[in-house]
Amino acid sequence: MTISHSSIVEKAADATARATPASFARQVRGLSDRAIAWLFIAPAITLLLAINIFPLIWAVYLSFTNYRANRPNAPIQNVGLGNYERVLNDPDIWQAMQTTAHFVFWTILLQTVIGFALAYLIDRKFRGHAFWTTIILIPMMLSPAVVGNFWRFLYEPQIGLFAYAVSLVSGIPTSDVQMLGNVSLAPWAIVIVDTWMWTPYVMLICLAGLRSIPDYIYEAAEVDRASPWRQFWSITVPMALPFIMLAVLFRGIENFKMFDMVTLLTGGGPGSVTEVASITLKRAAFESWATGRASAFAIVLFVAVFGLANIYVRALNKVKQR
Amino acid sequence: MSANSAHSVVEPSLNSKRIAGAIVVLYALITLIPLVWIFLTSIKSPPDSISYPPKIVFTPSLEGYCNLFTTRTRQTPDYIASLPAPVGTCDEVTRKRNMVIAGPSNFVPRFVNSLVIAFGSTFLAVFLGTLAAYGFSRFRVPLADDLLFFILSTRMMPPIAVAIPIYLMYRELGLSDTALGMILLYTAVNVSLAVWLLKGFIDEIPREYEEAAMIDGYTRLQAFRKVVLPQATTGIAATAIFCLIFAWNEYAFAALLTSGEAQTAPPFIPTIIGEGGQDWPAVAAGTTIFLIPILVFTILLRKQLLRGITFGAVRK
Numbered sequence: 022m023t024i025s026h027s028s029i030v031e032k033a034a035d036a037t038a039r040a041t042p043a044s045f046a047r048q049v050r051g052l053s054d055r056a057i058a059w060l061f062i063a064p065a066i067t068l069l070l071a072i073n074i075f076p077l078i079w080a081v082y083l084s085f086t087n088y089r090a091n092r093p094n095a096p097i098q099n100v101g102l103g104n105y106e107r108v109l110n111d112p113d114i115w116q117a118m119q120t121t122a123h124f125v126f127w128t129i130l131l132q133t134v135i136g137f138a139l140a141y142l143i144d145r146k147f148r149g150h151a152f153w154t155t156i157i158l159i160p161m162m163l164s165p166a167v168v169g170n171f172w173r174f175l176y177e178p179q180i181g182l183f184a185y186a187v188s189l190v191s192g193i194p195t196s197d198v199q200m201l202g203n204v205s206l207a208p209w210a211i212v213i214v215d216t217w218m219w220t221p222y223v224m225l226i227c228l229a230g231l232r233s234i235p236d237y238i239y240e241a242a243e244v245d246r247a248s249p250w251r252q253f254w255s256i257t258v259p260m261a262l263p264f265i266m267l268a269v270l271f272r273g274i275e276n277f278k279m280f281d282m283v284t285l286l287t288g289g290g291p292g293s294v295t296e297v298a299s300i301t302l303k304r305a306a307f308e309s310w311a312t313g314r315a316s317a318f319a320i321v322l323f324v325a326v327f328g329l330a331n332i333y334v335r336a337l338n339k340v341k342q343r
Numbered sequence: 344m345s346a347n348s349a350h351s352v353v354e355p356s357l358n359s360k361r362i363a364g365a366i367v368v369l370y371a372l373i374t375l376i377p378l379v380w381i382f383l384t385s386i387k388s389p390p391d392s393i394s395y396p397p398k399i400v401f402t403p404s405l406e407g408y409c410n411l412f413t414t415r416t417r418q419t420p421d422y423i424a425s426l427p428a429p430v431g432t433c434d435e436v437t438r439k440r441n442m443v444i445a446g447p448s449n450f451v452p453r454f455v456n457s458l459v460i461a462f463g464s465t466f467l468a469v470f471l472g473t474l475a476a477y478g479f480s481r482f483r484v485p486l487a488d489d490l491l492f493f494i495l496s497t498r499m500m501p502p503i504a505v506a507i508p509i510y511l512m513y514r515e516l517g518l519s520d521t522a523l524g525m526i527l528l529y530t531a532v533n534v535s536l537a538v539w540l541l542k543g544f545i546d547e548i549p550r551e552y553e554e555a556a557m558i559d560g561y562t563r564l565q566a567f568r569k570v571v572l573p574q575a576t577t578g579i580a581a582t583a584i585f586c587l588i589f590a591w592n593e594y595a596f597a598a599l600l601t602s603g604e605a606q607t608a609p610p611f612i613p614t615i616i617g618e619g620g621q622d623w624p625a626v627a628a629g630t631t632i633f634l635i636p637i638l639v640f641t642i643l644l645r646k647q648l649l650r651g652i653t654f655g656a657v658r659k
Binding site for chain 2: 222323
C-alpha cells in the first residue's frame with residue numbers, strides 16, 4: 022500500500038466519520054480517535070500530576086510556612102519569604118552548594134576525558150571490541166547505593182584492596198591511605214567511585230557520536246593530506262561535540278542531585294567536607310524536621326538545576342545547528 | 344601499511360588497533376576488579392575477608408551466604424554442646440564460631456519487596472507509557488510538544504526535593520511504608536522514560552499497517568491491539584528492562600519513605616551488621632545476589648542501552 026493511497030482512504034474515512042452522528046460512529050468504529058487519544062494519554066499525565074506536580078506545588082506552599090512535619094498538629098504560620106532569606110543567607114548551604122559544584126566539575130571533567138578517550142579507542146574496532154565494551158558498561162547499570170556501600174570496604178585503610186593497591190604501587194604505608202577519613206582525600210574518594218561508575222555512560226554516548234561521523238569526510242581530509250592531528254581537531258571533536266555535550270548535560274543533572282553514593286560512602290563526612298546539597302537538604306527535612314526551610318531550599322535547588330539546564334540546552338542547540 | 348593499502352583510507356592500521364585494544368582491555372579489567380572483589384568476598388570466611396594483605400587465594404566458605412539469610416547469637420561452648428547435632432551446612436558453619444541460628448534474617452523479605460515493587464511499577468509504567476506513547480505518536484494531540492517536555496522535565500527534579508511533600512501526602516493517604524505507595528512513586532518516575540522511549544519505537548512502525556487493518560474492518564482499538572502491539576514487542580521489552588533497572592536500583596526514595604514493611608534491598612544491604620561492625624562477607628553475598636539480575640539484563644540490553652539511558656535522544 023502506498024502512502025498517497027492510504028491518505029486518500031484516510032481522508033475518505035474522515036469525511037465519512039464527520040458526516041456520521043457521534044453515537045452512530047461509536048457503534049460502528051468503537052470510540053472516536055479524539056476520545057481514544059485522550060483516553061490513552063490521560064492516565065500517564067494524571068499520575069505525573071498527582072505524584073510529581075502536586076508535590077512540587079505543595080513544596081512551594083510549604084516553603085512559605087514554618088510547618089514542621091514531625092509536629093503535624095501545630096498551627097501553620099505564613100512566614101512569607103523568611104525561609105528563602107534564611108536559605109540564601111545560610112553559610113552552610115552555600116558551603117554545600119560549593120561542594121556540589123566541585124563534585125560536578127571534577128566528575129564531569131574526568132568522565133568526559135576518559136570516556137571520550139575510551140570511545141575513540143573502541144572506535145578503532147579492534148578484535149573483541151563489542152565484548153569489552155559490554156564489560157565496561159556494567160558499573161553504570163548497578164545500584165550506586167549498594168555498590169557505594171561496598172566501596173567503603175575497598176577504601177578501608179587496614180583491610181581494603183584500594184589502600185593495599187596504592188601502597189603497593191607508591192610505597193606509602195596503608196595507614197596513610199585514609200581515603201574516607203582524611204579531610205583532603207574524602208572528596209576524591211567519591212570522585213573516584215563516581216568516575217568508575219559513570220565513565221561508561223559518557224563513553225557510550227561519545228561512541229554513538231563518533232559512529233555518526235560519515236567516513237567520506239575523513240576520506241576527503243585524507244585527499245587534502247590533513248594530518249591525523251588536524252583531522253582529530255577539525256573533524257572528530259567538532260562532529261562529536263553535540264553528543265559530548267548531551268552526555269555532560271545528563272551527567273550534570275544527575276550529579277547535581279547526587280545522594281545515594283555520597284550517603285553510603287561518607288554520609289557527608291568527615292566533618293562536612295563531602296556534604297553535597299542533597300545531603301544538607303535531607304538533614305534539614307528529615308533530621309531537623311524544618312520542613313518549611315527545607316522546602317525553600319528544595320525549590321532553590323530545583324530552580325537552579327532547571328535554569329542551568331535550560332541555558333545549557335540553548336547552547337547545545339546552537340552547537341547542533343552549526 | 345602495505346597490508347592495509349587495500350582497505351579504505353579511514354580503516355585504522357593493524358598496529359593502532361592492537362594498541363587501542365590493549366588499553367581498552369586494561370581499563371575493562373580495572374573496572375571489573377571491584378565487582379570481582381565483591382564476589383570473592385562473598386565466598387570468604389569473615390577472618391579471611393579482613394586479613395592483611397588482602398587474600399586472593401583462600402578456602403571458599405559459604406559463611407557469608409549463611410550469615411546473610413540468618414540471624415545468629417553467640418553462645419557458650421557448654422550450651423552449644425548441649426544442643427542436638429547441627430542440621431544442614433549453615434548450622435554447622437555457625438556452630439564452629441560458637442553461635443546458634445536465632446532465625447531467618449530480613450534479607451529475603453526485603454529482596455521480595457524489591458521484586459514486587461520493581462516488577463509492579465515496571466508493569467504499570469510500561470502499560471501507561473505504551474498507551475500514552477501510542478496517543479502521542481498516532482493522534483494530533485493539542486500542545487503535544489509541551490506535554491512531552493513536561494513529561495521529560497519531571498525527571499529533572501532531585502528526588503529529595505519532592506520527597507518532603509510526597510512523605511506528607513503518603514502519611515495522609517496511609518501510603519507511607521507500603522509497597523503500593525512505592526509502586527505508584529516508581530511508576531510516576533518511570534512513566535516519563537517509558538513514554539519517550541516507546542514513542543520512538545512506535546513512530547518507527549509504519550502507519551499503513553493499522554490503516555490496512557482498519558480498512559479490513561478492525562476498529563482503532565483492535566488495530567492497536569492486534570497490529571501495533573505485536574510490532575512494538577521488542578521496544579516494549581527493552582523499555583520494561585530499563586524501568587526495572589531503575590526501580591531495582593533506586594535508593595533515595597526507598598530510604599526516606601520506607602522503614603520496615605516495604606523496605607527494599609538497597610537501603611537494607613548496607614545495614615547488615617555482624618559482631619562489631621559490618622559483616623563484609625554477608626554484605627558481599629547480599630550485593631552479589633542483588634547484582635546478578637542486572638548483570639544479565641546489561642548483557643541482554645547492550646544494543647538498546649544507548650537509547651534507554653538518553654531517553655531515546657540518541658539512536659544507535
